[in-house]
Amino acid sequence: MKKSRPIIKEVTKDIYLVSIPIPLMKQVNCYLFRGEKGFTLIDTGLFTQEGIGIWEDLIASGFKIEKIVLTHFHIDHIGFAKWFQEKHHVPVVISRLGYEEMNQRRKGVYTDWVINLFQEHDSLRFYQTVIENPIALEEQMMYAYEFEPDELLEDNQYIMLGKELYETVWTPGHSPDHFSFYNHERKIMVIGDHIMDHLSPVILLESPSDVNPLMSYFDSLEKIKEYSIQLALPGHGKLMESLNKQIKKIKSGHQYRMEQIIGSLQNEEKTAGQMTQEIYRKTSSVLGYSPVMSTIIRCIYLESIGKLHSECINEKRVYRLAD
Ligand SMILES: [Zn+2]
Structure with missing residues (x-):
């Protein structure tokens, strides 16, 4: 069998990119920041056999991983x-909020919660993977979250990535615990x-404590504008030299979809499931998790700014235009 080779590339002085193949999104970007005693690794990829080959090769070729952030x-x-923590004794750093999300997932209640959410929004029929195999999703999460981090981060503090200091910038939206790191x-x-350069990240409801993720996301986009950026290192896709154009594009994409929601409710009230099918103009069998989730979070946002009103009728949440 052909052994997988590390796909490693220098992106700028002392920072390297390792691209780990994953299903669906194609790849995830992990970054190595050179330090005095080894490399800081930012993100690690989905746990797969192919990934094990890549990381084992990389370590065998002399890359010492000092810590994971x-x-x-x-x-x-x-x-x-x-895996890095157990097998290679590498300390792992995550935000306190990320640790709280991990603990939530460890309880094994996520699948039931998301099934209930999709049911309430009349969309469970679109979420085939979880209906067909809820155990597989739950098991993968159980493995990923079954460890204790060595250090927890807060917002607005400084952390060494390699040999340079980075500010921690809380950027919730895609997930409630999402952090970016900035070197001044x-x-x-x-x-x-x-x-990301190639798509608008899906904004997710992750737990009952997630109230209005799209509102958080818009706030996080504004927050990023305050930083002067010459190089942005994303989790997927290509590196970016500035972000303002992409921020504009992402915002107008959400705006366009929200206008479609409002348009769809002109004459009658509807569930998020009905609107997703109408807006994305697809049959129920090919609609996946992301369009449904996107419609749900947009409806929640629109209701929060007074554009829509919803109520639960026969256990289904029905939206109409606000008076
Ligand atoms: Zn990702």
């Missing part, structure tokens, strides 16, 4: 943290899944 708790980023001297920002 995670942008957020999603399994395509946190996947190898436990080199104007480099590790941006994770907050902003």
Whole structure:
């Protein structure tokens, strides 16, 4: 069998990119920051056999990983943290909020919660993977989250990535615990899944305590504008030299979809499931998790700013235009 080779590339002085293949999103970007005693690894990829080959090769070729810092708790980023900690004794750093999300997932209640959410929004029929195999999703999460981090981060503090100091910038939206990291001297920002060059990140409801993730996301986009950025290192896709154009594009994409929601409710009230099908003009069998989730979070946002009103009728949440 052909052994997998590390896909490693220098992106700028003392920062290297390792691209780990994953299903669906194709790849996740992990970054190595050179330090005095080894490299700081930002994000780790989804835990797969192919990934094990890549990381084993990299370590065998002399890369010493000093510590791991995670942008957020999603399994395509946190996947190898436990493996590095157990097998290679690498300390793992995540935000306190990320640790709280991990603990929530460890309880094994996520799948039931998300099924209830989709049911309430009349959309469970679109979420085939979880209906067909709820155990697989739950098991993958159980593995990824079954470890204790060595250090917890807060917002607005400084952390060493390699040999340089980075400010921790809380950027919730894609996930409630999402952090970006900014170096003031080199104007480099590790941006994770907050902003990407090729797509608008899906904004997710993750637990009952997530109230209005799209509102948080818009606030986080504004927050980023305050930083002068020459190089942004995203969790997927290409590196970016500035973010303002992309921020504009992402915002207008949400705006366009929200106008479609308002348009769809002109003459009658509807569930998020009905609107998703109408707006994305697809049959129920090909609609996935993301369009439904996106419609739900937009409806919640629109209701929070007084544009929509909703009520639960026969256990289904029905939206109409506000008076
Ligand atoms: Zn991701």
